[in-house]
Amino acid sequence: MLTDLQTLDDGASLKAPICIFGAGAAGITLALELEKQNIPCLLLEGGGLTFQEESQNIYKGEVIGDQNTDIAYSRLREFGGTTGHWTGQCLPLDPIDFEKREALPYSGWPITRADLDPFYERAQPYLQLGPFAYAPSDWNLEGPKLPLNPEKVAFGIFQYSPPTRFGETYRAPIETSKTIQCYYHANLTDLVIDEAGQITGAEVQTFGGKTMSVSADRFVIAAGGIENARLLLNFTKQRPAGIGNQHDLVGRYFMDHMNCKLGTFLPADPAINLSRYLAQIVDGTPLRVNLRLPAEVIEKQGLRNNALLLEPVWQSESHNDEFRDHSWLAFSSIAKSLAHGNPPDQFPSKLCTILDQPSSVAVGISRHLMREVVPHGELQSVFFKQDAEQAPNPDSRVTLEDATDRFGMKRAVLDWRITEDDLLSLRKTHELIGVAIGEAGLGRVKLGLGLPPNDDDIYTGYHHIGTTRMHDDPKQGVVDADCRVHSTKNLYIAGSSVFTTEGTANPTLTITALAIRLADHLGREAGDGQRHVGRNDAGQNQAGGDR
Amino acid sequence: MSKVTRRAFIGLAGVATVAVVGYGGAMLACRGVPRHNPDFFAGLDDEPLRQAAQEVGRRVLAEYPELVEDRALKSFLAARPRLAEAATVSCPDTRRRLVQDQCGADFAAGEARVLDGWVMSETELRLCGMAAKYA
Numbered sequence A: 001m002l003t004d005l006q007t008l009d010d011g012a013s014l015k016a017p018i019c020i021f022g023a024g025a026a027g028i029t030l031a032l033e034l035e036k037q038n039i040p041c042l043l044l045e046g047g048g049l050t051f052q053e054e055s056q057n058i059y060k061g062e063v064i065g066d067q068n069t070d071i072a073y074s075r076l077r078e079f080g081g082t083t084g085h086w087t088g089q090c091l092p093l094d095p096i097d098f099e100k101r102e103a104l105p106y107s108g109w110p111i112t113r114a115d116l117d118p119f120y121e122r123a124q125p126y127l128q129l130g131p132f133a134y135a136p137s138d139w140n141l142e143g144p145k146l147p148l149n150p151e152k153v154a155f156g157i158f159q160y161s162p163p164t165r166f167g168e169t170y171r172a173p174i175e176t177s178k179t180i181q182c183y184y185h186a187n188l189t190d191l192v193i194d195e196a197g198q199i200t201g202a203e204v205q206t207f208g209g210k211t212m213s214v215s216a217d218r219f220v221i222a223a224g225g226i227e228n229a230r231l232l233l234n235f236t237k238q239r240p241a242g243i244g245n246q247h248d249l250v251g252r253y254f255m256d257h258m259n260c261k262l263g264t265f266l267p268a269d270p271a272i273n274l275s276r277y278l279a280q281i282v283d284g285t286p287l288r289v290n291l292r293l294p295a296e297v298i299e300k301q302g303l304r305n306n307a308l309l310l311e312p313v314w315q316s317e318s319h320n321d322e323f324r325d326h327s328w329l330a331f332s333s334i335a336k337s338l339a340h341g342n343p344p345d346q347f348p349s350k351l352c353t354i355l356d357q358p359s360s361v362a363v364g365i366s367r368h369l370m371r372e373v374v375p376h377g378e379l380q381s382v383f384f385k386q387d388a389e390q391a392p393n394p395d396s397r398v399t400l401e402d403a404t405d406r407f408g409m410k411r412a413v414l415d416w417r418i419t420e421d422d423l424l425s426l427r428k429t430h431e432l433i434g435v436a437i438g439e440a441g442l443g444r445v446k447l448g449l450g451l452p453p454n455d456d457d458i459y460t461g462y463h464h465i466g467t468t469r470m471h472d473d474p475k476q477g478v479v480d481a482d483c484r485v486h487s488t489k490n491l492y493i494a495g496s497s498v499f500t501t502e503g504t505a506n507p508t509l510t511i512t513a514l515a516i517r518l519a520d521h522l523g524r525e526a527g528d529g530q531r532h533v534g535r536n537d538a539g540q541n542q543a544g545g546d547r
Numbered sequence B: 001m002s003k004v005t006r007r008a009f010i011g012l013a014g015v016a017t018v019a020v021v022g023y024g025g026a027m028l029a030c031r032g033v034p035r036h037n038p039d040f041f042a043g044l045d046d047e048p049l050r051q052a053a054q055e056v057g058r059r060v061l062a063e064y065p066e067l068v069e070d071r072a073l074k075s076f077l078a079a080r081p082r083l084a085e086a087a088t089v090s091c092p093d094t095r096r097r098l099v100q101d102q103c104g105a106d107f108a109a110g111e112a113r114v115l116d117g118w119v120m121s122e123t124e125l126r127l128c129g130m131a132a133k134y135a
C-alpha cells in the first residue's frame, strides 16, 4: 500500500510491529525483506513520490568544512531517496576494511566481511547487479592483463547497477504489498523514549500541517547518512544531547570518499592495450576492473584503501571526458529521463545548473557527436580515478545550527575534514603503483598530490558515512553489531551512517546488505509469537492507519 | 668498467626511460616527438632528448645531490653490469632494453624516488644527473 499521509485525518495514529522512517535504498530494501518474512511494517517517507521543493528544502544546511561538497541537493528527499540520481557503481567492502588496523585510527568493525557475505549475495538483485562476484578471475574478461607484479598490485571488479531507481523499480511491489504500509509526506519529527530506553512512539508531520502518532515494537531510522545523525541530535525532549548521543558520538566520524582524478600513468607504448581495464559487459553484467594495493601491502605500509580506475586521455579531444562537470551531469540526467519517456525531476534546479556553465554542455554534445566520426588517435596518458578512503575522524562531523526547518527542527551543519594523513596515504598508494608500473616496464607514473599535499582537487563522492558508527562499546559507537542504538532497546539505524570505516567501496551495496541483515535480525527478534504469519488481515490492522 | 667512459654513460641518459620523454620532454615542450619510434630511444645522438635528460638531471642535482656524488656513482655503476654493457653496445634496441631492464630491476628492488612528482628509478635519476653534472 502506498498512500499520501496528508489524506489521513490530523491526529490519526499509525501502528505496526516495525516502523521504518525513510524510503531510500535502505528503507525500501528493509521493508521488502520484512515482507518476505510476512512481517507487517510501516514505511514512512518524508518526501513525495517525486521531487518537491518543500521537502528538499529540509536538506538545506551549512557546509563549514571542506567546501568541495554539498548537502542541499545531492541528497534527494523523495520516495526512493538519493537513488533517484545515484550513478550505480558497486563494490563490497574488503575483508581488511572490517579489521582493526594499527595505522587506521578508530578502525575495527564488530562484524567481519564473512558475516556480511551472505547478505551481499542477497543484495545484488536489489541493485539489479550480476552475481556476487568481485574478483577478476570470476569473469571472462576481454583484453590482455597488464604484467604487474601480483605482490605489488591487485585487481578487483566494480559492477554497475542500471542504476536502480528505488522509487521507480520498487513502487509497484510496495503499492501492491499486503504487509508494507507505505505513507509518503510522512516526516519523522520526534521520537518518544522512556527512562528504560524504550522508544514508545513517534510523531510524524505532513507539509499540510497534520500531525500523527506512530506506535511500533521496533523503530528503524533509514533517512540517509547525514539525516540519521541530524534526526537523533534533534530528539532532545527526553535526552538533552539527543537520542543515542550520551557519549557525544552522534554526527562524529563523518567520512566521504575522496573522489578525485589524481595521478597519471604515462605509458611507454602508446599502443598499449588497456581494454581489459575499461568498461565492458560480461555475461550481461556491466563491469570494470580496478587496480588496488594488495591487503598485505596496505597493512604493511599503514595505508588507507583505494581502488582506482584507469581513464585514458586520447589524442583526439573528442574522446576525452574532462568536460563532465555538474552542468553536464544535470544535462545528461534530463536527457536520460526524456529518453525513457519520463519527465525529468528537479527540472528547474537542473536547468539553473546548466545555465551556470552552459559551455561544458556544448562541449559535451559536440564531443559525443565527433566520437562517431573521429578516431581516438594515440593514447596520451592515463588518469587514475578513484574514491579513496579516509580514516574515521571525530572532528569531521555533522552538527546542528540554530536555523530550523518548517517543522522546527534544527538544520544540519556539515564539517567534512580531509586530513593530511588521508592525502599522504593516497599519494603513497600512487607511488607504490608507480613503482609496480615501472618494474613492469609499462611506463612511469606522475603523482597527483605534492608535498605538503593539498585537497583542492578532492571532491565529495556523495557518500555520507560514519555518523552513527557501529561498535561493540557504547563509548566508541552509536549502534551495536545489530545496528541497534546502544542506549535504546528498540531503535535501529539503517544506512551508511553505521559504517565504522568506509574502505574504498561505494556504499550502497553495503547499505543494502546491512538492511537485509537487519531485516533478518528484526524477524528473529519479533519471534514466532509476534510474527503474524498467515494473518494478513491482522497484519493490515496492525500496520494500518487508524482514521 | 674501466673501458667504459663516463661520456658513454652520460649518453645512456637519453635512452633511460619514458620518464625522460614525458617529464623532461614536457619541460622542453618536445612532446610532439613520436615516442613509439625505436630510433627515438636510441637517444645517444638525439639533441632534444639529451636536453630533456639534462633538464631532469638538474632537478636531480638540486633534490638528490647524493645520488650523483662521484663515489656513489662509481659504486652504483659497478653494481649494474647491464649499464656497463649498454654503454658499449652499438645496437640501439639492445642498448635501450639493457637500460630499461636495469630501471625495472631498480623498481623491483625498491630503488625508486619521486622527482617533481614523477616516480623514477634510481638508474634513470643518476644517468640524468650525470648528463647534467658533466654536460
Ligand SMILES: Cc1cc2nc3c(=O)[nH]c(=O)nc-3n(C[C@H](O)[C@H](O)[C@H](O)COP(=O)(O)OP(=O)(O)OC[C@H]3O[C@@H](n4cnc5c(N)ncnc54)[C@H](O)[C@@H]3O)c2cc1C
Residues within 6 Å of the ligand: A021, A022, A023, A024, A025, A026, A027, A044, A045, A046, A047, A074, A075, A076, A077, A078, A079, A080, A081, A082, A083, A085, A086, A087, A088, A089, A090, A186, A187, A188, A189, A222, A223, A224, A225, A227, A231, A461, A462, A463, A494, A495, A496, A506, A507, A508, A509, A511
Ligand atoms: C550524484 C550521486 C552519485 C552517487 N553514486 C553512487 C554510486 O555510484 N554508488 C554508490 O554506492 N552510491 C552512490 N551514491 C550514494 C547513494 O545514492 C546512497 O548511498 C544511497 O542512496 C543511500 O541510501 P539510503 O537509503 O541510506 O539514503 P537515501 O537514499 O538518501 O534515502 C533516505 C530517505 O529518507 C527520507 N527521509 C529523510 N528524512 C526523513 C524524515 N525526517 N522522515 C521520513 N523520511 C525521511 C528521504 O526522503 C529519503 O527517501 C551517489 C549519490 C549521489 C548524490
